[in-house]
Amino acid sequence: MSYDHNSVANEPTPSKIKEALLKLLIEKDIRHITSKEIAGLANVSRSALYFYYEDKFDIFEEIVQEQKEGIQRAIFDSLNGLDQINLQEMKLKVLPSLSYVSKHIPFFLNMMDRNKMPYVNFHAFFFDVFTREIMLTPMKENVSETLKDMYVHYRALYTYAIILFWFKEGMKLSPEEISQQYWDLVSQKRYYWMFGVTVLPDEKEDRIDRRVTRTRQALQEAMVELIIEKKDYSAVTISDITRRSDVRRATFYDHYSCKDELLKAITHKFCADMIAILTIEGSMENVTITQSEDILTRLFAYLSEHTSIVHFISGNYGIPDPIPEILNTLSSFYLKQQIDIHAGKQMYAYYVSGLLVGLILYRLQEGKEYTPQFLAQEFIQFLDLKKYKINLL
Numbered sequence: 192m193s194y195d196h197n198s199v200a201n202e203p204t205p206s207k208i209k210e211a212l213l214k215l216l217i218e219k220d221i222r223h224i225t226s227k228e229i230a231g232l233a234n235v236s237r238s239a240l241y242f243y244y245e246d247k248f249d250i251f252e253e254i255v256q257e258q259k260e261g262i263q264r265a266i267f268d269s270l271n272g273l274d275q276i277n278l279q280e281m282k283l284k285v286l287p288s289l290s291y292v293s294k295h296i297p298f299f300l301n302m303m304d305r306n307k308m309p310y311v312n313f314h315a316f317f318f319d320v321f322t323r324e325i326m327l328t329p330m331k332e333n334v335s336e337t338l339k340d341m342y343v344h345y346r347a348l349y350t351y352a353i354i355l356f357w358f359k360e361g362m363k364l365s366p367e368e369i370s371q372q373y374w375d376l377v378s379q380k381r382y383y384w385m386f387g388v389t390v391l392p393d394e395k396e397d398r399i400d401r402r403v404t405r406t407r408q409a410l411q412e413a414m415v416e417l418i419i420e421k422k423d424y425s426a427v428t429i430s431d432i433t434r435r436s437d438v439r440r441a442t443f444y445d446h447y448s449c450k451d452e453l454l455k456a457i458t459h460k461f462c463a464d465m466i467a468i469l470t471i472e473g474s475m476e477n478v479t480i481t482q483s484e485d486i487l488t489r490l491f492a493y494l495s496e497h498t499s500i501v502h503f504i505s506g507n508y509g510i511p512d513p514i515p516e517i518l519n520t521l522s523s524f525y526l527k528q529q530i531d532i533h534a535g536k537q538m539y540a541y542y543v544s545g546l547l548v549g550l551i552l553y554r555l556q557e558g559k560e561y562t563p564q565f566l567a568q569e570f571i572q573f574l575d576l577k578k579y580k581i582n583l584l
Contacts, residue, residue, distance in 0.1 A: 205243050205253075207233040212250050213297055220307040221247060251309055255316070258298055262320050265291040285370045288320070288350050289357070293366045300358055303351075303515065310511050314552060317347035337566070338573045340557045344549040345573070352518050352545025356537060359519075375534035376542055382483055382574045383475045384543050387466075387528045407446055409436040411457045414450065415498055424454075424503075424510045451511070454500075458513045461499040462520040465547070468493060475528070484567040491563030494554050501551055518544045 211233035215224045224247055230237045244250045269287035292299045302311045321343050357369050364372075413435035417427045429450055433440045447453045468490045471478055478486075494501075500517070503510050521544035525536075532539040550570060558566055 204233075204235050204239055207235060208240055208243065208250055209254050209257075212247060213254065213301070216251075216307075217297065217301050221251065221309050248309070254298065255311060258295060259316055259320055261295070262288050262291045262317075266320070285366045286350075286353070286373060288317075289354065289366045289369060292354055293362075296362075299354065303355060303358065303512075310509070312512060313351050314344075314347055314514060314548075317350050318343060321346045321350075337558070337561065337569045341550065341553050341570065341573050344553040344556075345546060346549075348514075348545040348549030348552070349542055350545075351514065352541040352548075353538070355515055355518055356522075356541035360537065369538075372534040372538045373542070376532065376538055379533070380574060381476075382480070382571055383478045384530075384539070385547060386469050386471045386475045386478055386483070386486065387524060388473070388475070389470055390466075390524055390527045403446070406438060406442060407456065409438055410443060410446065410453060411460060412436070413438075414453055414457065418503060418508055418510070419498065422508055424508050454510070454513070455516060458500045458516045459520055461501065462517055462524075464493065464497070464499075465490065465551075466521070466524050469547075475530070480571060483571055484564070487567035487570055488563040490551075491554055491566050494551060495563065501548075502555060514548060517548055521547065 208229060211229050212224070214232060215228060226237055226240055226247060229247060229250070230240045233240070244253070265287040269290075302309075303313060353369065353373060357364070357366075410432060413432045414427060417431050417435060418424055421427055427450065429440065429443055432438075432450065432453070433443050447456065469486060471482075471486070500513050503513075518541060522537075522540035525540035525543050530536070530539070554566060561569075
C-alpha cells in the first residue's frame with residue numbers, strides 16, 4: 192500500500208493519523224511503533240496526535256470499530272427493502288461483507304492472518320457485526336433460540352473463512368465470483384459434509400518416536416496450564432514451560448524454535464483430535480442422521496473434557512488469533528476428500544471448516560449449559576435451514 196503525504200493533506204487529522212498507523216502496521220508489530228513515527232508519517236505534530244488519541248492502542252481501537260461499523264452499514268444497505276432470504280434462490284450479486292472488505296484490503300489483509308501484535312479477534316469482530324445491526328431469523332416457526340444463537344456463530348465464522356479463502360487464493364477472483372461460488376455451495380449444503388474418510392499422514396509425520404511424543408505432549412500441556420494461570424500469553428516464558436514440564440531448555444529447542452511454534456503445535460493437535468472424531472468408515476453420503484448425531488455428541492463431549500486452543504480464542508489471553516491456522520489445517524483434510532462440489536472444493540473446504548469452528552465456539556460460549564446430545568440434535572436441524580427472515584435493527 193503506497194502512502195502519499197500530498198494525497199492526504201486535506202484529510203481531517205484523525206484520518207491521517209489512522210492511515211499512518213495502518214501503514215506502519217504492515218511493516219511491524221505495534222509494540223515497536225512510536226507516536227513520533229505515527230505523527231511524522233501523518234504529517235501532524237505529536238501534540239495534535241495526543242489531542243485526539245490517548246495512545247497508539249486508542250488509535251487502533253478506533254480503526255477496528257470503524258471497520259466493524261462499515262461492514263454493518265454495508266450489510267444493512269444491501270438487505271434494506273428485502274423481507275427474506277432464500278439461500279436456494281439468492282439474488283444478491285455479492286456478499287455485502289466481502290464487497291466491503293474488497294474496498295478496505297490493507298486493514299483486513301494485514302490484520303487477519305498475521306503473527307504480529309495487535310491481534311484482532313475476528314470471531315468476536317464478525318459476531319458483533321451480525322448481532323448488533325442485522326439479524327437473519329430462520330423462517331421455521333418452531334426454530335429454537337439455540338438454533339438462532341448457533342446461526343450467529345456460523346455466520347461470523349463462514350464470513351471469516353470465506354475472506355481468508357479469498358486472500359489465500361491471491362484475490363484472483365472478484366467479490367462477485369466468490370459470492371456466486373458461496374451461493375452455489377450453501378444452496379446444496381448437506382449435513383454429511385462435516386465428515387470424511389481417513390487421510391494418510393505425510394511420511395515425515397509418520398512413525399514418531401514415543402519419547403518424542405511424550406516430550407511434546409508435556410510441553411504442550413505445560414503451556415496450556417500456564418496460559419490459564421497467567422491469563423497472558425506474553426507473560427509465559429520458555430523457562431516457565433520447561434520448569435512446569437520438567438524438560439530441559441535444550442530439549443525444548445530440540446522440538447520447537449520458540450513458544451509461537453509450540454502454540455502452533457497445540458493448534459494442530461486440537462485439529463488432529465477433531466479430525467479423528469469426524470473421520471468415518473465408508474462414504475460420507477451414507478452417514479445417517481443418527482450416526483451424525485452420535486459423532487457430534489462425541490465432539491461436544493471432547494470439548495467439555497479437554498482444555499484446548501479454542502478455549503483461549505474468546506478470552507483475553509493476548510494469544511495470536513489461532514483461527515486462520517485452524518481453518519487452514521481443517522480445510523486441508525476436506526480438500527483430500529472425494530466429493531464432487533459444483534462450487535469448487537477450495538470454497539467447500541473453507542466453508543465447512545468455518546461451519547465447524549463456529550459450532551465449537553457456540554458450544555464453548557452460549558451452549559455450555561446444554562448436553563452434547565441435545566446440541567448434536569439441534570445442529571443437524573440447523574444444517575437444514577435454507578430460508579431466513581430479515582430483521583433490520
